Amino acid sequence: xxxxxxxxxxxxxxxxxxxxxxxxxxxxxxxxxxxxxxxxxxxxxxxxxxxxxxxxxxxxxxxxxxxxxxxxxxxxxxxxxxxxxxxxxxxxxxxxxxxxxxxxxxxxxxxxxxxxxxxxxxxxxxxxxxxxxxxxxxxxxxxxxxxxxxxxxxxxxxxxxxxxxxxxxxxxxxxxxxxxxxxxxxxxxxxxxxxxxxxxxxxxxxxxxxxxxxxxxxxxxxxxxxxxxxxxxxxxxxxxxxxxxxxxxxxxxxxxxxxxxxxxxxxxxxxxxxx
Amino acid sequence: xxxxxxxxxxxxxxxxxxxxxxxxxxxxxxxxxxxxxxxxxxxxxxxxxxxxxxxxxxxxxxxxxxxxxxxxxxxxxxxxxxxxxxxxxxxxxxxxxxxxxxxxxxxxxxxxxxxxxxxxxxxxxxxxxxxxxxxxxxxxxxxxxxxxxxxxxxxxxxxxxxxxxxxxxxxxxxxxxxxxxxxxxxxxxxxxxxxxxxxxxxxxxxxxxxxxxxxxxxxxxxxxxxxxxxxxxxxxxxxxxxxxxxxxxxxxxxxxxxxxxxxxxxxxxxxxxxxxxxxxxxxxxxxxxxxxxxxxxxxxxxxxxxxxxxxxxxxxxxxxxxxxxxxxxxxxxxxxxxxxxxxxxxxxxxxxxxxxxxxxxxxxxxxxxxxxxxxxxxxxxxxxxxxxxxxxxxxxxxxxxxxxxxxxxxxxxxxxxxxxxxxxxxxxxxx
Amino acid sequence: xxxxxxxxxxxxxxxxxxxxxxxxxxxxxxxxxxxxxxxxxxxxxxxxxxxxxxxxxxxxxxxxxxxxxxxxxxxxxxxxxxxxxxxxxxxxxxxxxxxxxxxxxxxxxxxxxxxxxxxxxxxxxxxxxxxxxxxxxxxxxxxxxxxxxxxxxxxxxxxxxxxxxxxxxxxxxxxxxxxxxxxxxxxxxxxxxxxxxxxx
Numbered sequence: 001x002x003x004x005x006x007x008x009x010x011x012x013x014x015x016x017x018x019x020x021x022x023x024x025x026x027x028x029x030x031x032x033x034x035x036x037x038x039x040x041x042x043x044x045x046x047x048x049x050x051x052x053x054x055x056x057x058x059x060x061x062x063x064x065x066x067x068x069x070x071x072x073x074x075x076x077x078x079x080x081x082x083x084x085x086x087x088x089x090x091x092x093x094x095x096x097x098x099x100x101x102x103x104x105x106x107x108x109x110x111x112x113x114x115x116x117x118x119x120x121x122x123x124x125x126x127x128x129x130x131x132x133x134x135x136x137x138x139x140x141x142x143x144x145x146x147x148x149x150x151x152x153x154x155x156x157x158x159x160x161x162x163x164x165x166x167x168x169x170x171x172x173x174x175x176x177x178x179x180x181x182x183x184x185x186x187x188x189x190x191x192x193x194x195x196x197x198x199x200x201x202x203x204x205x206x207x208x209x210x211x212x213x214x215x216x217x218x219x220x221x222x223x224x225x226x227x228x229x230x231x232x233x234x235x236x237x238x239x240x241x242x243x244x245x246x247x248x249x250x251x252x253x254x255x256x257x258x259x260x261x262x263x264x265x266x267x268x269x270x271x272x273x274x275x
Numbered sequence: 276x277x278x279x280x281x282x283x284x285x286x287x288x289x290x291x292x293x294x295x296x297x298x299x300x301x302x303x304x305x306x307x308x309x310x311x312x313x314x315x316x317x318x319x320x321x322x323x324x325x326x327x328x329x330x331x332x333x334x335x336x337x338x339x340x341x342x343x344x345x346x347x348x349x350x351x352x353x354x355x356x357x358x359x360x361x362x363x364x365x366x367x368x369x370x371x372x373x374x375x376x377x378x379x380x381x382x383x384x385x386x387x388x389x390x391x392x393x394x395x396x397x398x399x400x401x402x403x404x405x406x407x408x409x410x411x412x413x414x415x416x417x418x419x420x421x422x423x424x425x426x427x428x429x430x431x432x433x434x435x436x437x438x439x440x441x442x443x444x445x446x447x448x449x450x451x452x453x454x455x456x457x458x459x460x461x462x463x464x465x466x467x468x469x470x471x472x473x474x475x476x477x478x479x480x481x482x483x484x485x486x487x488x489x490x491x492x493x494x495x496x497x498x499x500x501x502x503x504x505x506x507x508x509x510x511x512x513x514x515x516x517x518x519x520x521x522x523x524x525x526x527x528x529x530x531x532x533x534x535x536x537x538x539x540x541x542x543x544x545x546x547x548x549x550x551x552x553x554x555x556x557x558x559x560x561x562x563x564x565x566x567x568x569x570x571x572x573x574x575x576x577x578x579x580x581x582x583x584x585x586x587x588x589x590x591x592x593x594x595x596x597x598x599x600x601x602x603x604x605x606x607x608x609x610x611x612x613x614x615x616x617x618x619x620x621x622x623x624x625x626x627x628x629x630x631x632x633x634x635x636x637x638x639x640x641x642x643x644x645x646x647x648x649x650x651x652x653x654x655x656x657x658x659x660x661x662x663x664x665x666x667x668x669x670x671x672x673x674x675x676x677x678x679x680x681x682x683x684x685x686x687x688x689x690x691x692x693x694x695x696x697x698x699x700x701x702x703x704x705x706x
Numbered sequence: 707x708x709x710x711x712x713x714x715x716x717x718x719x720x721x722x723x724x725x726x727x728x729x730x731x732x733x734x735x736x737x738x739x740x741x742x743x744x745x746x747x748x749x750x751x752x753x754x755x756x757x758x759x760x761x762x763x764x765x766x767x768x769x770x771x772x773x774x775x776x777x778x779x780x781x782x783x784x785x786x787x788x789x790x791x792x793x794x795x796x797x798x799x800x801x802x803x804x805x806x807x808x809x810x811x812x813x814x815x816x817x818x819x820x821x822x823x824x825x826x827x828x829x830x831x832x833x834x835x836x837x838x839x840x841x842x843x844x845x846x847x848x849x850x851x852x853x854x855x856x857x858x859x860x861x862x863x864x865x866x867x868x869x870x871x872x873x874x875x876x877x878x879x880x881x882x883x884x885x886x887x888x889x890x891x892x893x894x895x896x897x898x899x900x901x902x903x904x905x906x
Contacts, residue, residue, distance in 0.1 A: 005839075066355050068749070068789075070748075071549045096751070128757065130752040145476040151551075161545055161548035161549045162543065166809075180737065237548075240359070240365045244365060244369075245536065246368070247536065248532065248535070248536025248537055251532050251536060252529065252532060255532055255732075258728040258732060259529060260523065261721065261724050261725040262521050263522055263727050265518050265521075265522075265721050265722055265727070266519055266522045268722070269515060270519070273510065274313075274695050275313045333741075341743070341744065342747075356747070356749065360747040360748040361747045362739070362742040362743050362748075363738075363740075363742055363743050367739060367740070367743060418727040502833055
């Protein structure tokens with residue numbers, strides 16, 4: 001039987017010339033993230049900076065339709081804990097993210113159009129924590145038309161939606177410094193990035209040293225911006241990650257004890273039975 | 276049931292109920308006192324594990340249906356809402372999605388165990404056939420369930436699989452449109468898939484009852500394949516197998532929990548986190564892992580065969596791969612059940628398992644990619660999948676029928692008890 | 707069958723009880739997520755309290771706000787309306803309770819128990835008869851609201867005066883923020899306690 005298969009394989013091998021290797025797409029660069037591993041968590045400060053980078057750089061083209069402002073203040077979110085205004089160095093938290101002043105303030109920076117119940121006319125109102133992040137475009141067609149035919153992807157679950165996840169997005173954001181290979185021709189408005197499948201994409205480099213002013217003394221480099229915004233996007237893709245891992249630990253410990261007890265019971269029941 | 280009932284109602288209410296609806300008696304005779312071969316190993320625990328996973332899937336599924344919106348405009352967002360806003364929705368959704376995978380892990384091990392120990396042979400043919408029907412329904416439920424989140428893989432998987440029907444001559448196109456209820460996979464398709472996805476698990480639950488019934492008439496097979504001869508061969512199901520199954524279930528749940536809590540999306544595909552878009556096809560469409568071997572068989576047929584086009588041939592091969600299981604009880608001509616005592620069949624079975632795993636590998640790869648490449652020559656996956664597909668069918672249609680005549684089985688123990696005690700055949704059945 | 711006489715019974719029993727107990731605990735803990743999932747979700751709760759800017763509401767004007775799936779009337783009453791509402795003798799009211807979530811259940815239906823600031827009357831807008839939405843802006847025989855479904859009349863304090871409705875329109879939990887410019891509907895009990903609600 002084995003010889004038969006080996007013969008078949010050899011025949012097949014002879015019959016098929018090997019295909020030439022295709023254009024190189026670089027594998028994403030591996031980066032150490034704070035949330036990796038069974039105990040990894042997000043760094044709130046980093047999520048706050050990432051939100052800032054998203055708002056000041058990405059949000060002009062990329063929507064995050066599934067995110068609401070209230071998410072920013074929920075357990076595990078960037079503004080879950082705020083400095084206590086009355087006690088220096090202590091933190092306060094809010095049972096309902098609706099009452100979180102930072103969340104309210106961020107939401108109030110945006111205006112939303114809704115129908116006035118009295119008149120039926122459109123009217124503008126300030127954003128509230130329950131509102132979704134605003135979409136920079138009125139609809140998908142406008143998003144595509146404004147970007148050379150390819151609508152910028154929504155960022156709500158972008159880290160889950162790309163193979164390579166956080167590593168891929170970070171590599172892509174920082175991957176514009178490569179020389180364009182000879183066999184790649186770029187049309188106007190196109191850019192070369194070897195981490196992007198196929199290497200050619202419409203988005204140009206977006207992160208430049210010093211472009212986003214951080215309030216604290218975190219380095220204001222493109223590297224740092226990329227890391228921060230990817231952390232924010234990773235959180236946004238799965239806001240309950242910390243809860244999931246915490247609960248998982250308890251469940252695993254419980255099941256381990258339960259399994260040991262079941263094994264002892266099994267040994268006990270079968271103690272005097274040959275099988 | 277085949278054995279004499281030993282249930283004795285003790286309290287007044289038990290007697291009252293027993294003379295009207297002997298359901299306690301049924302449960303007692305089936306799961307407490309049922310005489311079970313004493314030599315069942317851990318491969319026999321997957322039946323109980325499967326029952327647990329059917330319950331997990333139904334419970335979590337009923338919960339998800341409370342929050343899911345079966346409409347093309349809302350399906351994707353509603354699943355994300357479950358993961359984000361519903362209390363513990365992330366947990367229940369993860370249990371359901373990973374539960375499907377673990378359901379298939381357990382069912383494949385359950386089936387391989389049946390194949391190895393000859394559990395499909397007389398007098399258990401009906402038991403086996405009900406099992407294959409359950410497996411088919413599981414595949415249907417899993418396929419339709421995967422469409423519901425309405426991601427790119429959902430949409431394009433549904434498109435590819437429903438297009439298979441179009442390969443049927445004459446009626447194919449009509450049936451395909453009837454399945455869709457539209458000119459392509461669309462809202463009507465999503466709605467009916469949701470409805471059927473909710474229905475099928477209850478059909479499965481009904482068939483599971485028949486499956487257990489059909490198991491309890493002849494009783495369990497066992498690793499020796501020698502039928503139960505006397506009381507010394509068996510133990511009451513409770514506590515011996517409740518505790519053994521229970522231990523196995525907890526261990527299996529531990530692995531399951533590891534995935535639910537620490538690798539929740541590792542069995543999924545990144546493209547399914549992109550909302551379905553009928554205008555853009557993902558670069559590489561793959562089904563869930565548990566369909567990969569069949570997907571490989573489907574793609575292995577790349578040539579026309581007489582009047583049968585390659586496309587139709589692939590569909591026939593794929594369905595034939597499951598269809599052949601129905602005929603298995605009559606294809607295997609060997610009088611010996613357990614492959615423990617079948618020196619040649621044992622090796623053919625091992626190769627069969629490897630072939631199935633290999634087909635899974637082929638299903639995950641692009642057919643034109645190379646399995647290996649050396650000095651300018653190599654073998655693409657499509658060729659490997661053709662070889663393995665050929666072996667899959669040869670195993671059932673040639674090897675098992677022929678081995679029944681040419682293979683000389685090893686000596687089998689006189690009885691289960693004799694095999695357990697390791698003594699020679701002399702041991703008389705215990706009284 | 708087999709008998710276990712070799713082991714000490716207590717230890718044996720302990721293992722069975724522990725294993726059975728673990729199964730029971732595991733089952734009980736698993737049930738909770740399956741029950742809790744039916745409680746209002748985070749996005750629903752996010753709209754369980756809302757803030758409404760009422761600074762542009764003129765005297766004698768009324769707005770309807772959508773809150774927790776139904777209407778809430780916010781009326782800025784005139785001096786005359788306040789005086790009228792305060793002049794009513796309580797024993798002439800079919801329902802003599804305040805029906806105010808911010809006050810104890812036994813608070814009387816006096817107008818002072820229906821408002822935090824007499825100028826603003828804030829009530830839930832479903833008729834206590836069968837849930838229709840009454841017509842406002844001084845409608846009905848008592849210068850308040852009138853329910854067109856079955857003819858219930860409410861007065862300027864939204865108390866039932868005539869018709870089949872059994873109770874006064876209820877007052878939701880609310881507080882004022884930003885020096886009265888914003889009303890927060892769905893205030894927590896802590897906020898209500900701090901806002902100066904008291905029985906007259």
